[in-house]
Structure formats: C-alpha cells, structure tokens
Amino acid sequence: MTPQRQLVLDAVSELGHATPEAICTKVQEIAPAVNITTVYRTLDLLEQLGIVRHTHLGHGAPTYATGEHEHVHLVCHRCGRVDEVDADLLDDLAGTLSARAGFTLDPTHVALSGLCAQCEADSDDPLPTSGEAHA
Structure with missing residues (x-):
C-alpha cells in the first residue's frame, strides 16, 4: 500500500x-x-x-x-437527506427477484429515492416538480 x-x-x-x-x-x-x-x-x-x-x-x-457499510440508502427528492437502513429490509424483494428473474440483488450499491418523513409531513405534494431544487 x-x-x-x-x-x-x-x-x-x-x-x-x-x-x-x-x-x-x-x-x-x-x-x-x-x-x-x-x-x-x-x-x-x-x-x-x-x-x-x-x-x-x-x-x-x-x-x-x-466495505463494511452494509446498508440501503434512502435519498429524499426534496431536501436531499440521506438515511441508512439495514440491507436485510430488502430480503423479501431479493428473494422475489432471485426466484422470478434469476437476479441477485446488491442493495448496498444503489439508493432508493422518495421523500423523508419530514418532507412528507411538510407537504401536500408528495413529489417535487421538475424544477424544484434540493435544500
């Protein structure tokens, strides 16, 4: 090294x-x-x-x-917040993908996008408009 x-x-x-x-x-x-x-x-x-x-x-x-980071990333569309949850939360999806498509999921390589709890609570509009900037 x-x-x-x-x-x-x-x-x-x-x-x-x-x-x-x-x-x-x-x-x-x-x-x-x-x-x-x-x-x-x-x-x-x-x-x-x-x-x-x-x-x-x-x-x-x-x-x-x-390499020890074994978690799934949750990224808020609106504010840009990134949260981490245990990768095992996607075990059911991984099993389904394997059984139906022969695909092995690596959930630690990508992020799931959506709204964090705070942005969801602060807004009636669940998704940002195309021109909306992240905080």
Missing part, C-alpha cells in the same frame, strides 16, 4: 459517503501533490480489492465508503 493509497483509504474511512472530489480535497490537506486522477485510480483499485464500495445516491458522482 503506497502512502497515497493509504491517504485515500483514510479519507474514505473518515468522510463516510464521499465523492471522489471530496476525498481528493481531504487528501490534499496532507499531500497537496495528489491529484484527482490518482484518487480515481486508487478508488478503483480499492474497490477491486473489496476494501471500498461505491454507491449512487442520485445524480452526480458516486460516493465511496469502506
């Missing part, structure tokens, strides 16, 4: 769900010469080794976290 790779891994561990750009910014606090290309290559390698995983939390860059 090179010092640069260790810095990237440390940044992922410290930041939790972070984009490559946020990871790069964190690494550059200690090693300003490390560039975004190095961060992307290191994240790819660490993911191939099973040390980190990426998740798509909506539009934009994926976020990275250490």
Whole structure:
C-alpha cells in the first residue's frame, strides 16, 4: 500500500459517503501533490480489492465508503437527506427477484429515492416538480 493509497483509504474511512472530489480535497490537506486522477485510480483499485464500495445516491458522482457499510440508502427528492437502513429490509424483494428473474440483488450499491418523513409531513405534494431544487 503506497502512502497515497493509504491517504485515500483514510479519507474514505473518515468522510463516510464521499465523492471522489471530496476525498481528493481531504487528501490534499496532507499531500497537496495528489491529484484527482490518482484518487480515481486508487478508488478503483480499492474497490477491486473489496476494501471500498461505491454507491449512487442520485445524480452526480458516486460516493465511496469502506466495505463494511452494509446498508440501503434512502435519498429524499426534496431536501436531499440521506438515511441508512439495514440491507436485510430488502430480503423479501431479493428473494422475489432471485426466484422470478434469476437476479441477485446488491442493495448496498444503489439508493432508493422518495421523500423523508419530514418532507412528507411538510407537504401536500408528495413529489417535487421538475424544477424544484434540493435544500
């Protein structure tokens, strides 16, 4: 493990769900010469080794976290809040997908989109309009 790779891994561990750009910014606090290309290559390698995983939390860059994160992400359309719930909540869906389509679900790789409890309680309109910005 090179010092640069260790810095990237440390940044992922410290930041939790972070984009490559946020990871790069964190690494550059200690090693300003490390560039975004190095961060992307290191994240790819660490993911191939099973040390980190990426998740798509909506539009934009994926976020990275250490491999021990075994949960499903719930992303609010309106405010952008991200909550985590145990992946086993999707066991029934995983079983159905396996039985009917021969598909093995990896619920830790994607996010479920909807409205958080607060946004649902604050609004009569359950979904945002196409031009509505996230808070």
